[in-house]
Amino acid sequence: MPATGALKRVIAPLIDPVAFDFWAARVNPLLSWERPLARVVARQVTARDCVTLVLRPNRHVPPVQAGQHVPVTVEVDGVRLTRSYSPSHVRASHARRRGGRKDCLAITVKRIPGGRVSSHLCQEVRVGDVLELGEAFGAMTLRPDVPRWLYVAAGSGITPLMSLLRAQTAATAGVDVTLLYWARTRADLCFLDELRGLEKAAGSGQPGVRVHIILTREATLLPGEYSGRPSADLLAQLVPDLAERQVYACGTGGFVDSLRTLLADQVAGFEAEAFTLPERAAVVGAPVQVTLRRSGRVLDIPAGEALLPALEARGIHPKHGCRMGICNSCACDRISGTSENLNTGATQSEPGVVRICISAARSDMTLDL
Amino acid sequence: MTALPPAMPASVALKKPGRERLSREQVEQFGADLDALRERTLADIGEQDARYIKRIYAAVRYTGALGRGLLFFGIFPPAWLLGTLLLAISKILENMELGHNVMHGQYDWMNDPRFDGKTYEWDIVGTSDNWRKTHNYSHHTYTNIKGMDDDVGYGVLRLFPEQRWRPFFLGQPLYAVIFALLFQWGVAIQDIRLGRYFAGRMTGAELREEFRPTGRKMRRQLLKDYVFFPLLAGPFFLPVLLGNLVANGLRNLWTFMIIFCGHFTANVEVFPKSIIKNETRGQWYLRQLRGSSNLTGSKLLHIMSGNLSHQIEHHLFPDIPARRYAEMSKEVRAICRRYGIFYNTGSLVSQFGQVIWRILRYALPSKPVSLEGKALVAD
Ligand SMILES: Cc1cc2nc3c(=O)[nH]c(=O)nc-3n(C[C@H](O)[C@H](O)[C@H](O)COP(=O)(O)OP(=O)(O)OC[C@H]3O[C@@H](n4cnc5c(N)ncnc54)[C@H](O)[C@@H]3O)c2cc1C
Numbered sequence: 109m110p111a112t113g114a115l116k117r118v119i120a121p122l123i124d125p126v127a128f129d130f131w132a133a134r135v136n137p138l139l140s141w142e143r144p145l146a147r148v149v150a151r152q153v154t155a156r157d158c159v160t161l162v163l164r165p166n167r168h169v170p171p172v173q174a175g176q177h178v179p180v181t182v183e184v185d186g187v188r189l190t191r192s193y194s195p196s197h198v199r200a201s202h203a204r205r206r207g208g209r210k211d212c213l214a215i216t217v218k219r220i221p222g223g224r225v226s227s228h229l230c231q232e233v234r235v236g237d238v239l240e241l242g243e244a245f246g247a248m249t250l251r252p253d254v255p256r257w258l259y260v261a262a263g264s265g266i267t268p269l270m271s272l273l274r275a276q277t278a279a280t281a282g283v284d285v286t287l288l289y290w291a292r293t294r295a296d297l298c299f300l301d302e303l304r305g306l307e308k309a310a311g312s313g314q315p316g317v318r319v320h321i322i323l324t325r326e327a328t329l330l331p332g333e334y335s336g337r338p339s340a341d342l343l344a345q346l347v348p349d350l351a352e353r354q355v356y357a358c359g360t361g362g363f364v365d366s367l368r369t370l371l372a373d374q375v376a377g378f379e380a381e382a383f384t385l386p387e388r389a390a391v392v393g394a395p396v397q398v399t400l401r402r403s404g405r406v407l408d409i410p411a412g413e414a415l416l417p418a419l420e421a422r423g424i425h426p427k428h429g430c431r432m433g434i435c436n437s438c439a440c441d442r443i444s445g446t447s448e449n450l451n452t453g454a455t456q457s458e459p460g461v462v463r464i465c466i467s468a469a470r471s472d473m474t475l476d477l
Numbered sequence: 478m479t480a481l482p483p484a485m486p487a488s489v490a491l492k493k494p495g496r497e498r499l500s501r502e503q504v505e506q507f508g509a510d511l512d513a514l515r516e517r518t519l520a521d522i523g524e525q526d527a528r529y530i531k532r533i534y535a536a537v538r539y540t541g542a543l544g545r546g547l548l549f550f551g552i553f554p555p556a557w558l559l560g561t562l563l564l565a566i567s568k569i570l571e572n573m574e575l576g577h578n579v580m581h582g583q584y585d586w587m588n589d590p591r592f593d594g595k596t597y598e599w600d601i602v603g604t605s606d607n608w609r610k611t612h613n614y615s616h617h618t619y620t621n622i623k624g625m626d627d628d629v630g631y632g633v634l635r636l637f638p639e640q641r642w643r644p645f646f647l648g649q650p651l652y653a654v655i656f657a658l659l660f661q662w663g664v665a666i667q668d669i670r671l672g673r674y675f676a677g678r679m680t681g682a683e684l685r686e687e688f689r690p691t692g693r694k695m696r697r698q699l700l701k702d703y704v705f706f707p708l709l710a711g712p713f714f715l716p717v718l719l720g721n722l723v724a725n726g727l728r729n730l731w732t733f734m735i736i737f738c739g740h741f742t743a744n745v746e747v748f749p750k751s752i753i754k755n756e757t758r759g760q761w762y763l764r765q766l767r768g769s770s771n772l773t774g775s776k777l778l779h780i781m782s783g784n785l786s787h788q789i790e791h792h793l794f795p796d797i798p799a800r801r802y803a804e805m806s807k808e809v810r811a812i813c814r815r816y817g818i819f820y821n822t823g824s825l826v827s828q829f830g831q832v833i834w835r836i837l838r839y840a841l842p843s844k845p846v847s848l849e850g851k852a853l854v855a856d
Pocket of ligand 1: 177191192193194195216217218219220221222223224225226227264267268360381382383384
């Protein structure tokens with residue numbers, strides 16, 4: 109057992125957390141001095157190319173609310189990669205158990221062809237494996253003050269909405285939620301039986317949960333299924349009381365954008381979360397915004413210009429050494445954005461270390477400076 | 478008609494073989510060949526390198542724990558001896574194959590905070606921050622430039638005829654032994670430049686301020702090896718303390734020997750400051766090559782030296798995982814052969830013998846040699 113509270117504070121100066129974790133992992137892979145880890149306790153195929161992993165977090169995983177997303181870190185080919193996943197199920201419990209909490213989180217991952225993390229999570233990860241988690245983010249959480257909901261999901265965008273629905277229907281009887289769920293084909297739908305179950309549980313004449321399935325690539329539709337992309341007509345047909353509903357929408361950037369255009373001023377409220385960020389590689393010379401996280405400064409710098417001299421020209425003097433990419437003195441964390449290595453021309457969008465003397469911004473970027 | 482190599486006119490040929498000056502174009506082509514090797518190697522770096530460095534980390538932990546464990550039974554001489562040796566091995570592995578290489582950013586691509594070059598803290602009295610400055614920056618950028626690379630004699634030794642002789646150097650065989658025994662302390666204070674204080678260019682307060690992080694690190698290391706672990710052993714306080722002292726000393730001697738073999742063998746050169754004026758990438762590569770020397774030996778030697786037995790490859794490619802150097806050295810040698818460039822390598826005995834010879838020889842006065850006008854390319 110890792111030390112708790114006061115004892116931990118007392119012995120902390122004596123502890124090398126990395127060494128502690130090295131030995132602790134030999135006893136129980138979930139034990140760690142401070143890293144938030146979770147063990148995969150179950151794995152189910154939820155739909156085509158879609159896998160649900162049930163996770164048991166250790167005591168360092170900060171609490172997660174339904175509707176939020178958590179950074180998940182895995183090692184793929186020796187490189188640690190982090191992606192956000194919205195748990196499709198959050199079950200909190202404050203009772204402690206050996207080496208972890210009783211909470212359960214489930215993430216549902218859709219495999220993207222060529223996607224490094226999603227392929228790893230869907231194909232390589234097995235029960236017993238340990239993943240590293242981070243702090244949960246996201247404001248699309250439960251709001252008891254809202255009486256009527258419209259949830260709109262596309263593909264794996266169903267996940268945060270599913271955890272919200274599960275939490276809502278478990279807690280109260282009289283929920284009023286309409287879910288529009290877009291997918292390519294029937295085989296791509298997750299949680300369909302459970303959703304139909306929730307729908308039936310409400311009984312006729314009650315508000316309850318109403319689910320509309322819209323399939324864009326299915327040849328023949330069954331009763332209760334629709335087809336087509338989001339349109340004003342379809343929305344009005346499926347949700348007659350649009351104006352009274354608060355919308356949570358989730359899917360790819362393009363999907364969310366088109367819904368925003370269609371719905372934002374037709375409904376009681378509109379919030380959305382995009383699962384893919386739009387592609388943003390700026391052409392050389394175009395201005396990009398470089399944010400320095402620690403000093404809080406934001407600068408316009410031409411894309412393709414070496415960062416160190418560009419920052420210096422703007423009166424900022426980061427630590428540096430050789431100015432030719434060998435001494436690593438100017439290495440700093442690129443928190444977000446795409447950088448180009450000016451020696452090799454290679455671009456890199458994965459958060460990680462960047463040597464600013466030989467790197468240029470090729471998109472808006474945040475540096476840990 | 479016999480084709481002469483294009484840019485090696487007899488008039489500029491120097492005495493030593495492989496020291497003929499190349500033309501500008503040749504030097505750039507040489508650099509491009511090394512760049513190509515660099516790109517090829519980088520493209521292949523991945524899972525196996527990650528697995529390797531984690532294994533090294535595990536080896537550091539296991540040898541360290543086993544060594545310290547055995548030292549608790551240190552009143553039995555075999556346990557003391559084995560414990561001390563294992564602890565020394567653990568410290569050597571940690572300092573060289575793990576710490577030194579990680580701090581060069583060789584494993585930054587893993588994105589793993591455990592192997593992050595800019596935050597790694599190693600198991601010696603010097604701080605990693607000072608090391609990153611004196612070593613990664615000064616030494617690796619200005620390799621063997623007299624007056625810019627502090628590693629040229631570390632301010633206490635005269636190893637090249639190009640350094641001016643002073644009577645002080647008569648005692649350097651003795652200084653060298655002390656320096657070797659206390660190598661980690663030398664590394665620790667290298668960046669503090671006490672010289673500036675003694676020359677009156679720095680106040681006592683400034684010195685104390687500059688020394689603070691190093692002092693903190695020294696205290697932590699001393700407490701760990703000479704108070705905490707000995708106290709844990711209770712009645713066996715003394716054998717543990719002694720074992721730790723000897724382990725630290727063995728590590729000092731070993732690292733001193735490896736590092737001196739990398740830059741102070743007979744055929745290594747020093748350069749004037751003027752050499753970096755408009756220095757091209759090819760010229761930088763060539764200077765690194767001519768200022769470094771390798772050790773031949775077993776795989777064990779390479780691992781225990783943190784692959785600094787491939788000092789040449791390390792200086793050409795300081796940010797490539799060091800376990801790749803052995804493989805790369807074959808190609809570097811072939812490239813050197815192509816351009817008729819001397820590739821300095823030899824056994825530990827022969828190379829260290831040359832280092833000792835330098836230490837002894839240049840303790841004595843010698844005919845001054847000027848670096849003025851020394852260049853790597855023929856114009
Ligand atoms: C807030 C948030 C919550 C998320 N929640 C979930 C979730 O619950 N379940 C889930 O499966 N995913 C979720 N994602 C997406 C997830 O974080 C990854 O982006 C996704 O798994 C792809 O990562 P990868 O490493 O496999 O692909 P990469 O190797 O990063 O990308 C490979 C290629 O695929 C493209 N690509 C990336 N994501 C998508 C996508 N979604 N659709 C189409 N092309 C894509 C990339 O542009 C790239 O060209 C969420 C994303 C965000 C921002």
